[in-house]
Amino acid sequence: MSRFPLALRQLLTLAALxxxxxxxxxxxxxxxxxxxxPTNWTAIGMFxxxxxxxxxxxxxxxxxxxxxxxxxxxGGGITGFQNGLAxxxxxxxxASFLGISAAVMVGGFDGLIFxxxxxxxxxxxxFLLAERLRNLGKFTFADVVAFRFAQTPVRIFAxxxxxxxxxxxxxxxxxxxxxxxxxxxxxxYWIAVVLVGAxxxxxxxxxxxxxxxxxxxxxxxxxxxxxxxxxxxxxSSFGFxxxxxxxxxxxxxxxxxxxxGKAPAEAAAQGFSIMGPGGFIKDPISAISFGMAxxxxxxxxxxxxxxxxxVPNAKEARKSVLWATTWIGYxxxxxxxxxxxxxxxxxxxxxxxDAKGGLLGGGNMAAIHLANAVGGNVFLGFISAVAFATxxxxxxxxxxxxxxxxxxxxxxxxxxxxxxxxxxxxKVSRLTTIALGIIAVLLGIAFEKQNIAFxxxxxxxxxxxxxxxxxxxxVLWKDCTTRGAVIGGFLGLISSVALTVVxxxxxxxxxxxxxxxxxxxYQSPALFSMTLAFVGxxxxxxxxxxxxxxxxxxxxxxQQVRSETGIGASGASGH
Amino acid sequence: xxxxxxxxxxxxxxxxxLKAKRTRFGMWLTLAMMVVYYGFILLVAFNKPxxxxxxxxxxxxxxxxIGFGVIVFTVVITAIYVRRANSExxxxxxxxxxxxxx
Numbered sequence: 001m002s003r004f005p006l007a008l009r010q011l012l013t014l015a016a017l018x019x020x021x022x023x024x025x026x027x028x029x030x031x032x033x034x035x036x037x038p039t040n041w042t043a044i045g046m047f048x049x050x051x052x053x054x055x056x057x058x059x060x061x062x063x064x065x066x067x068x069x070x071x072x073x074x075g076g077g078i079t080g081f082q083n084g085l086a087x088x089x090x091x092x093x094x095a096s097f098l099g100i101s102a103a104v105m106v107g108g109f110d111g112l113i114f115x116x117x118x119x120x121x122x123x124x125x126x127f128l129l130a131e132r133l134r135n136l137g138k139f140t141f142a143d144v145v146a147f148r149f150a151q152t153p154v155r156i157f158a159x160x161x162x163x164x165x166x167x168x169x170x171x172x173x174x175x176x177x178x179x180x181x182x183x184x185x186x187x188x189y190w191i192a193v194v195l196v197g198a199x200x201x202x203x204x205x206x207x208x209x210x211x212x213x214x215x216x217x218x219x220x221x222x223x224x225x226x227x228x229x230x231x232x233x234x235x236s237s238f239g240f241x242x243x244x245x246x247x248x249x250x251x252x253x254x255x256x257x258x259x260x261g262k263a264p265a266e267a268a269a270q271g272f273s274i275m276g277p278g279g280f281i282k283d284p285i286s287a288i289s290f291g292m293a294x295x296x297x298x299x300x301x302x303x304x305x306x307x308x309x310x311v312p313n314a315k316e317a318r319k320s321v322l323w324a325t326t327w328i329g330y331x332x333x334x335x336x337x338x339x340x341x342x343x344x345x346x347x348x349x350x351x352x353x354d355a356k357g358g359l360l361g362g363g364n365m366a367a368i369h370l371a372n373a374v375g376g377n378v379f380l381g382f383i384s385a386v387a388f389a390t391x392x393x394x395x396x397x398x399x400x401x402x403x404x405x406x407x408x409x410x411x412x413x414x415x416x417x418x419x420x421x422x423x424x425x426x427k428v429s430r431l432t433t434i435a436l437g438i439i440a441v442l443l444g445i446a447f448e449k450q451n452i453a454f455x456x457x458x459x460x461x462x463x464x465x466x467x468x469x470x471x472x473x474x475v476l477w478k479d480c481t482t483r484g485a486v487i488g489g490f491l492g493l494i495s496s497v498a499l500t501v502v503x504x505x506x507x508x509x510x511x512x513x514x515x516x517x518x519x520x521x522y523q524s525p526a527l528f529s530m531t532l533a534f535v536g537x538x539x540x541x542x543x544x545x546x547x548x549x550x551x552x553x554x555x556x557x558x559q560q561v562r563s564e565t566g567i568g569a570s571g572a573s574g575h
Numbered sequence: 576x577x578x579x580x581x582x583x584x585x586x587x588x589x590x591x592x593l594k595a596k597r598t599r600f601g602m603w604l605t606l607a608m609m610v611v612y613y614g615f616i617l618l619v620a621f622n623k624p625x626x627x628x629x630x631x632x633x634x635x636x637x638x639x640x641i642g643f644g645v646i647v648f649t650v651v652i653t654a655i656y657v658r659r660a661n662s663e664x665x666x667x668x669x670x671x672x673x674x675x676x677x
Contacts, residue, residue, distance in 0.1 A: 109639065119649050123649055127604050127656055
């Protein structure tokens with residue numbers, strides 16, 4: 001499979017115009033290129049146990065998945081606490097676990113700045129959207145946007161927004177899975193990609209949302225447990241004194257700088273630099289723009305939004321975000337401690353270093369080597385298995401969101417006019433799942449050699465620029481019309497992708513154009529593409545004098561009443 | 576029938592109270608979160624030396640507690656909203672629902 005037909009590979013690669021990126025913004029979420037390691041049977045064994053156990057869960061879930069509603073929302077029987085863990089699981093990807101702890105190991109405080117950006121979107125989701133989503137929607141976020149608008153154009157927009165975000169996110173996860181399995185299990189790249197595709201299809205096809213949610217919960221518990229143990233071991237070795245932990249890390253970094261030939265004063269300054277901000281944020285516009293992509297992108301990710309329909313009411317929806325925020329915040333504190341632990345225990349141990357002083361297996365191995373240092377080979381196997389399970393669970397969630405957009409929004413509403421029967425819709429969603437699984441595997445193989453660092457950031461930027469503005473304006477602004485929402489949404493979608501292509505990290509680094517020739521000088525498009533989307537929605541709504549606009553505006557009051565009070569809200573399961 | 580239900584809810588003074596209160600509270604909290612986060616980002620962009628100032632004799636700097644503080648603030652502000660919404664706002668919504676659906 002790694003000798004996948006070259007022409008097709010080039011075509012896929014060229015078509016998407018993506019490749020190497022030097023984006024510092026994405027540094028923390030990148031798994032990069034990895035070197036194949038010796039086969040690790042402990043890790044493979046533990047992963048095997050995880051797979052067997054989750055197959056058991058899938059079998060149980062399959063018995064409960066009879067209708068399209070069960071498939072999309074797991075029958076609405078998920079509690080706020082469970083859903084909170086599942087949302088946290090969707091968010092704590094392998095890239096954030098390995099990438100952020102590695103970023104902390106390299107840059108110290110800079111790694112924390114990066115993780116904070118991923119967290120701060122959650123309160124905004126809670127205050128502005130969570131309960132309204134639950135009260136208005138049924139299966140997908142398009143249900144919410146299309147509540148009072150003309151169905152066909154809005155559904156087509158929402159499905160496009162969903163599929164584009166899902167595609168970029170999927171590529172990042174599939175390539176990450178392949179690189180990770182080379183590192184952790186010592187197996188071939190293509191085996192990992194095919195394995196992820198196949199296992200994910202089993203979960204989603206048979207167990208739908210119920211299985212996807214429980215796989216995510218199990219993985220979240222394992223990941224939080226494993227990371228807690230590592231952080232605890234690091235802290236305990238410093239007598240639970242953060243000062244001692246930081247002091248040792250500064251000492252190690254100073255020693256490394258001195259060994260590289262720096263004068264003592266310069267080495268000390270370099271060692272101490274991990275305690276404050278470094279080169280992570282250069283110009284304020286990039287900083288704000290990137291911050292906006294992370295903050296509002298969270299509120300536009302289709303696989304996250306879909307989770308709000310799995311709980312029975314607004315109260316549980318709010319509880320889910322609170323639990324999710326708590327777990328994610330806790331997780332980022334852990335990765336910070338793990339990163340500092342890696343400075344003291346990994347960078348000082350020749351067992352984990354290559355001849356040039358770099359980490360064996362590549363920069364993202366910080367947390368993995370630390371697992372070995374604090375818990376031995378068995379714990380190393382455990383963390384490796386959890387890291388791989390993480391990717392699997394996230395990919396399943398993404399695929400489910402993509403399948404729902406095709407079967408519910410496109411097939412169910414646009415093609416069948418909302419009259420599709422449940423069995424037919426279920427069949428379409430399963431066929432879509434298979435198609436998405438195959439596409440994900442092909443894309444994973446096509447992008448093997450590419451640096452996909454910017455793709456998660458790009459997915460966030462698109463979600464923030466297309467899905468979020470349309471969702472927010474349709475829910476909160478009474479004069480918003482179908483035409484405004486669709487035109488503004490597509491403006492955000494197209495501009496966020498286009499500006500990324502002409503930004504330095506893609507235009508110069510990927511496409512090989514001369515330095516300084518990029519038309520768009522900033523690292524993230526969100527500040528501009530989000531503004532364009534909001535202005536577009538506003539302008540085309542107020543200029544809209546069509547008959548449809550009257551219907552759209554007249555529908556606002558009923559929509560608002562339902563979104564505020566929950567009166568008439570559909571049960572999550574639709575029965 | 577549906578229009579009638581909407582009209583009855585809108586006429587209920589408790590609905591107006593719910594809507595006004597929640598919108599105001601949500602906006603203030605959103606603003607607070609934005610000020611804290613973008614304040615933090617701008618501090619990082621414009622005043623790196625301040626963040627890298629040592630707190631005492633050790634290596635601990637202002638940056639670490641401030642960074643942790645932003646994370647804790649994010650969780651706490653979410654908890655404040657959820658607590659109030661799940662008691663006060665939900666009970667108002669329930670009263671309205673009972674009154675119009677009886």
